[in-house]
Amino acid sequence: MSVISLKDVSKNFGKTEALKGVYLELQKGEILGFIGPNGAGKTTTIRIILGILKGAGDSKVFGLDPWKDAIEIHKNLSYVPGDVNLWPNLTGGEVIDLFLKLKKQKNSNYKEELIEKFDFDPRKKCRTYSKGNRQKVALISALAADVDLYIFDEPTSGLDPLMESIFQEEVHRIKREGKSILLSSHILSEVEKLCGSISIIKDGTIIESGPLAELRHLTMSKIKVRTRKPLSDFESNHAVHDFHINEGLTEFSVDGKNLGEIISLISKYDILTLETQPPTLEELFMSHYERTIQ
Template sequence: MSVLQVSELTKRFGKFTALNGINLEVREGEVFGFIGPNGAGKSTTIRILLGILKATAGEAKIFGKDAWADAVEIHKRISYVPGDVNLWPNLTGGEVIDLFVKLRGGNNTNRREELIKRFDLDPSKKCRTYSKGNRQKVALVAAFSSDADLYILDEPTSGLDPLMEQVFQQCVMEQKQSGKSILLSSHILSEVEKLCDRVGIIRQGKIIETGTLSELRHLTRINLLVKTKEQITDLHVLKGIHEIDEREGVLSFQVDTEELDVVMKHISQFGVVKLESTPPTLEDLFMRHYEGKAGAGGRS
């Protein structure tokens, strides 16, 4: 079942087209990764979903309701964390968390206390004294203390140290296990890879690829390290071979997934002594889509 549905969404700012007919779907109980470089259109999409911006054309629906017309109703069931959190300077972190939780009608103090401890946050300090990382923690504690059905997280770990990133990842998995849906926009590709069921890649206002990581990996290359008894010949003439490099008798290269069978048959003739294969990372996938395609950036 779809929790969030975006169809042919377009947003123009004057003559500049920030979003050009994008389609997105987040299903119930899934973590959907939304990735792309700065200026690709991620934040513009999220602002439309939050009812902050009105789309020029197309539609954005959350829980079957219109993101612009029914924004107030929708906000009762969503939690949002931006990448740059601004807080009231004279309130303490604890007061801000309480305010956000009460706005959503929640009152789970045990959950709040547990999250404050896990994120190692001092809630008694005034917000003006907080670092960027601590401001981010306040927003995350407030978001995960609320009983939302959909979490919209836009670069949520910006400013967090690796230990706190791990805590964040655990919180996301807990929400997923309890059937909640999460839209995660992030440039930390290893984070997306760990957490997301499906991924959408956006470039210059268009979704250029959507699918599970295993589906997307079929479109890319596998990294191979090979050592053989005899020297491998004619490797470069095979289809789908890239970036051949040899060091101390060990050959490393990339091979297109669909050509792997032919390549393995070829190298096995030379007496394989050592063979290591690593699947492409999301970063490999992402870079392949962007290599030589980077255009002028615009609004994000």
């Protein structure tokens, strides 16, 4: 059974179609990257998963209806939004304790470890905190809880690079524990480091979904090669793009599905050095995004 399962989920705000038949699956022990441009429908989808909004279609979390069974679902779920609002007169430590108490969590030892890792002062009033420190309150509260599902919506917003790396370490930790994670982020390098699968949403529709390794085959890899014999006729090959030679180094891009064929052809020219670079997530995202603009 999927931890999260959305099938043909739609949501309208008046005459505006925010979601148009969204399909989304998160399996146990998986980290799913949920990406798309601003206004694509990411946050609306997450709010339906959390039971904050009611959408048309079939929505399930732990096999339960998030609208009808939100209280039960939230006992086993931690959520971090991208813009955290806190009680101004409580200290950060009091807010963390409150969130953990609501989930009946007693892992105070790990809470203290997280406070130290994130270099956070829990004694100050929340009204004095910067955006980054408010974000740390939400992250520590979520990561200190022993639950089966973690939902992060732009979780590192306002954090410096060191704190981002600590967050990434914590995500790897909960993944090793067999937990499930839905990560929505505009930082594609972060998604690329953490996620095994991605779903790309645009204009309220999932335009691509699947394991990142498989999706990379749908776009081009970059090749840098030095050969003893000149690479003749390669520029005219249908699978080769952006071909050029600079001081004996030949560079070009090749369609993922033709990569094996091209490597085999190159081997006939006595390879001296060969470097292949798979497409980055940003390149993959842009190729799919631009393809749907046509």
